Amino acid sequence: MGTHVNSPYLPQDRTTPVEHGQRLALFHTVLNRALKRPLPSVLGVLVAIAAGWFALGAVFPSMSPLPAWALTVLSAALTALACVRVARAASLPAPVRSFWQALGWAAGVLAVGAAGDAHGALSAHGTLGASGAPSQQPGPVALVMYLGAVLIALWALLRLPVGRRSRTEWLALGLDAGIIMLSAGLFAWYFVIHGSPELAALTGSSLPGLAIITLAFGAVLAAVKLALTSAGLLDRHALSLLGLGVLGGATGGALMPLLHSTPHLYSTQVTVPLASFLLALAAERQRQAAELPAPPPRRRPFNLLPYGAITATGALLLVSAWEPNGETLVIAAGTLVLTVLVAVRQVMAFRDNAALLARLDASMLELRRHEQRFRSLVQNSSDMIAITGGDMTLVYVSPSSERVLGVPAEEGVGRPVTGRVHPDDLPVADALAAELMAAPGATAACQVRMLHADGTWRWLEVIATNRMDDPSVRGIVSNTRDITETRRYQERLTHQASHDALTGLANRTLFAERTAQALADGGDAVALALIDLDDFKSVNDRLGHAVGDALLTATAERLRACVRPGDTVARLGGDEFALLLTGISADEADGLAGRVVAALGTPVDAAGHHLLVRASVGLVGGRGGAPADGPVADASELLRRADLAMYAAKEQGKSRYARYTEAMDTCAVEHARLGAELRRALAAGELFLLYQPVVALPDGELRGVEALVRWRHPERGMVSPAQFIPVAERNGMIVEIGAWVLREACRQMADWRRRYGAAPLSRMAVNVSARQLREPEFAQAVADVLEETGLAPEDLLLEITETAVFDGGLALETVRAVRELGVGVALDDFGTGHSSLGLLRTCPVDALKVDKLFVDGVTGTAEQSAIAASLAQIARALRLRIVAEGVETSAQARRLYQLGYRLAQGFHFARPLPAERIDGMLAARAGHGPEALEPPALAS
Known part of the structure; x- marks a missing residue:
């Protein structure tokens, strides 16, 4: 009931959707066409x-x-x-x-x-025939x-x-046309004899026959024209x-x-x-x-029309000889068959020939394509291609010569290949020619300068090959390209690799190469000066790196003006410069070093800032110097000696030069050994603190202490701070030692506060180096130590030098951060720095410590004590506490009290004491022990 039955008596569409779509597509294609x-x-x-x-x-x-x-x-x-x-x-x-x-x-x-x-x-x-039809x-x-x-x-x-044809082609065309016309004539003759009377009898006129013959000959002529001549x-x-x-x-x-x-x-x-x-x-x-676009011309390999005419004539012969049992019929039939076979055989030969011609045409077309491609490559190449004959004259020059040298190709042909070569590069070009002419197939390359049409010299790279053995060339084929910009870029890269980008001076690498070469050429007349700007980092920190860069550039210009032609000025890095002096005596080198110090000691205008630059110069070498300052064979050794001399100049007070001596090597070795031992000493607990009392005038009562670091060496015994502190500052250990001193002093002060209260001691003074103040985390480190030890900030006094904060920058910012913690700040050795009075307006201090240099003169003339008196008046005016350092006599103590000083320290009162002695004094003062500081009398 529900089954579908395919009945052959029912109309059914067996077309699938795909076939239906194909039919529609075909219909649309036909319709579009x-x-x-x-x-x-x-x-x-x-x-x-x-x-x-x-x-x-x-x-x-x-x-x-x-x-x-x-x-x-x-x-x-x-x-x-x-x-x-x-x-x-x-x-x-x-x-x-x-x-x-x-x-x-x-x-x-x-x-x-x-x-x-x-x-x-x-x-x-209409016209009717005889029959009435x-x-x-x-x-x-x-x-x-x-x-x-x-x-x-x-x-x-x-x-x-x-189209144009050769004489042979016209002859072949005439023969083919003759064959066709003869065949057509035979057909016309046969038609006149046999067909024309019948046609006239049928039509009642001879005009149809004449018309047919005329049309036939017209068609034959058209066929000859179209098939044989082929109108192009x-x-x-x-x-x-x-x-x-x-x-x-x-x-x-x-x-x-x-x-x-x-x-x-x-x-x-x-x-x-x-x-x-x-x-x-x-x-x-x-x-x-x-x-x-017009299709490419095609060769007509052969034409079948003449053979068709011959075959048709044979057929006519067979028709005309059509007689039953006749010998003529047999001969005509055989002739026709032979004609057909010969025609077929000829057509097959023509086809083979046509295939051969097609392959030849394809080969010729490919050859022409290759030729056109090669011509296009040569004519449109950015490189100049040339062929040079055996006499070194140009035989061929590509059109790109106008792009490379600005000279048309035809102007170069026939001229010597070296005609536009730079005179200094002619030996290079001649060497290239000699290498190429040595043997066929040889290839060589060179780089020379050639004159451009605009008068400039262009660097060209020439790659040439000897093709004298090639009959189609018979010359030297060269490919030349312009590498002027490449050379400039390479020279720029080379200059950048060997010169300082900021100042344009030679860098460390180039300086080392020239130093080694100078030593190899004549080491006894070579001198080297190493120059380091004093306190340059403070310029960067206070005024910014742009001003620092301007200062370095100005310094480079001054150094260039000091040296002689042929000497090398280099920037080794940062604020460190070097001079390489060749062919110079030791005395001349000394004079030049003095001129450098003087030139750098005058004010410099750097980015709108009037700055005073100082430099320390280390000098080594020169003809006629001391035996220990004689020639060396190693550039690094020469630079090392100059570096030692430069540090010696800094230790002597900066802004001067020092010549290398053997003692500097001994001192350097000693410093290196001392630095290594100092690091071990910090880890081994060999460092300890002494505390120098600060007393009140005139009674000499204990008011505070200054923590001083000391080193007890297991073999050397007590090592003076004057020996190991400079070493620590040079190798950077001063930061670690300072942190240990700060923590130990705060711990001791906190212990005294817990045991004796706030009355005996007002403050613990701790010295801080300039290197510590340049540490970004120093203020936080102070806060951490105070929190760790429980010491109140007002119980701590940090002593800094004027030099550390004179130039401002990060050091001054650190001092301000410390003052915000509530920690006191004192200027140590006040009066011996750069500009003390101006510094008091910018640096947030609450105490001044007058240097021993001024304390020594207070008992002398009025002129000698004037500075100490003035400093006391300034401190009172600015509401600063003032402490006199280095008091050694009662007369100095009495005079200082008369000038207004109320705090002092020195050997007259007490030498630096261990913590146990200070602890005993505090206990005695608190009534817990017998020991106390006996204040010396100020006056008799």
């Missing part, structure tokens, strides 16, 4: 209708011929329209447009002739029009120009369609005798639409070809 070519499509439909009507007429003689004649006239008219349309295409050459214009006229005349023929056939008073003979007007159309077309075809201006496919159309039209008259039994049928009703359709296709093909 028809819409793109409307006239040929319409004519194709007319041909089909005409053929169908002709077939129906043969079956049903009573059918009216009017529709068939209408189709015939319409086909010719549409063909004329198609030809005129092509003749108006502006992209076609003028001869081609004239040709299609003439074909349009011929098609129009054909339409008129067909209309006249149709009128004669349909007229009630309708006649197939066209009227005079129609016949003239038909002949006129053929003649116009033939005239247009013969006017087409043909026409599209070859259009040419083939055109030939088919002419032959199809010409055969219409020849078919008329076959229709003598059906006088109501006319062959013109089929042949004219067919010929019109082919002509319209040819016109459309020509129009489409005009819109496309």
Whole structure:
């Protein structure tokens, strides 16, 4: 019930969706092609209708011929329209447009002739034959029009120009044309003898026979023109369609005798639409070809038309000799077979030849492509390609020479290849030529400068190969490219790799190379000066790196002005410079070092800031120096000695120069060993603190202590701070030692506070180095120590030097951060720094410690004690506490009290004491022990 049954009696659509889609696609394709070519499509439909009507007429003689004649006239008219349309295409050459214009006229005349023929056939008073039946003979007007159309077309075809041919090609063309014309003549002769009387008897006139012969010869001439001469201006496919159309039209008259039994049928009703359709296709093909790029020319390997004519003539021979049991028939048949076999064999040979020619054409085309590609590469290459003869003159120069040297290629040919080479590079070019001429196939390269047309010299890289052994070259082939920008870039990179980017001076690498070379050339007359700017880091910290860079640039200019021509000025890094002096005596080197110190000691304008630069110079070498300062063979050793001398100059007070001595090596070795031992001592607990009391004047009561670090060496015993503190500052250990001193002092002060209260001691003073103040985390480290030990910030006093904060920057910011914690700050050794009074306005301090230098003079003349007195007045005016350091006599203590000093310290009161002694004093003062500080009397 619910089953679907396929019944053969029910209509069923077995088309799948895919097949249905394919049919639709095919229909759309056909429709699109028809819409793109409307006239040929319409004519194709007319041909089909005409053929169908002709077939129906043969079956049903009573059918009216009017529709068939209408189709015939319409086909010719549409063909004329198609030809005129092509003749108006502006992209076609003028001869081609004239040709299609003439074909349009011929098609129009054909339409008129067909209309006249149709009128004669349909007229009630048309011509009747002897038998009284309708006649197939066209009227005079129609016949003239038909002949006129053929003649116009033939005239247009013969006017087409043909390509140039050789004498041999013209001879072959004449022979082929003679064969075809002779064959056509034989057919015409046979038709005149055998067919023309019968046609005249049927039609009642000899004009049809004459017309057929004329049309046949016209068709033959057209075929000769189209097939043999092959008009090159026409599209070859259009040419083939055109030939088919002419032959199809010409055969219409020849078919008329076959229709003598059906006088109501006319062959013109089929042949004219067919010929019109082919002509319209040819016109459309020509129009489409005009819109496309021209195809490459094709070689015509052979033509079958002459062989077809020979074969047709053999067939005519066989027809004319058709006699039963005749010997002539056998001979004619054998001749025809032999002719066909020879023709087939010849065609096969032609095909083989055509294949060979096709391969040859393909090879030639590929060769031309390679040649064009090579020519394009040579002509459009950025490199200049040249061929030089054995006499070193240019035989060929590529057009790119104008891009490389600005000189046209034709100007270089015939000139010597070295004509534009820089004089200094001629030896290089001659060496290249000699290397190349040594043997065929040799390849060499060089870089030379050549003169450009604009007068500049360009660096060129030449890569050349000897091709004298190649018969097609017979010269030296060179490829030259402009490397001027590459050389400039390489030189710039080389300069950047060997010079300082900021100052333009030689860098450490180049300086070491030149030093080594100078020592190798003459080490006894080589001197080296190492220059380090004093306190340069403070400039960067206070004023910024832009000002620091400007200062370094100005310093470099001053150093250039101090040296002699040939000496080397280098920046080794940071604020460190070096001078390499060659051919100089020791005395001259000393004088130059003095000039450097003086030149750098004058104020410098750096980025709008007026700065005073000081430098320490270490000097080594020079002819005639001390034996210990004699020549060395190693550049690094020379630089090491200068470095030792430079540090010696810094230790002597900076802003001076020092010459290297052997003692500096001994001192350096000692410092190195002491630095290593100092690091071990910190870890081993060999460092300890002593505390120097700070007393009140005049009674000498204990008010505070200053923590002083000491070193008890297991072998050397007590090591003076004057020995190990500079070493620690140089190797950076001062930061670790300072942190330990701060923690230990705070721990001790906190312990005294817990045990004895706040009355005995007011503050613990701890010295802080400049290196510690430049540590970004120093203020936080102080806060951490106070929290760890429980010491109040006001119980701690940090003593700093004027030099540490004179230039401001990070050190001054650190001092301000410490003051914000509540920790006191004192300026140690006040009065011996850069500018003490100006510093008191910028640095947040609450105590001054007057240096021993001024304390020593207070008991002398009024002039000698004036500074100490002035400092006390300044401290009172600024509400600062002031402490006198280095008090050694009671007279100094008495005078200081008279000048207004209320705090002092020195050997007169007490030497630095261990924590146990201070602990005893505090206990005695608190009533817990017998020991106490006995204050010396200030006056007797």
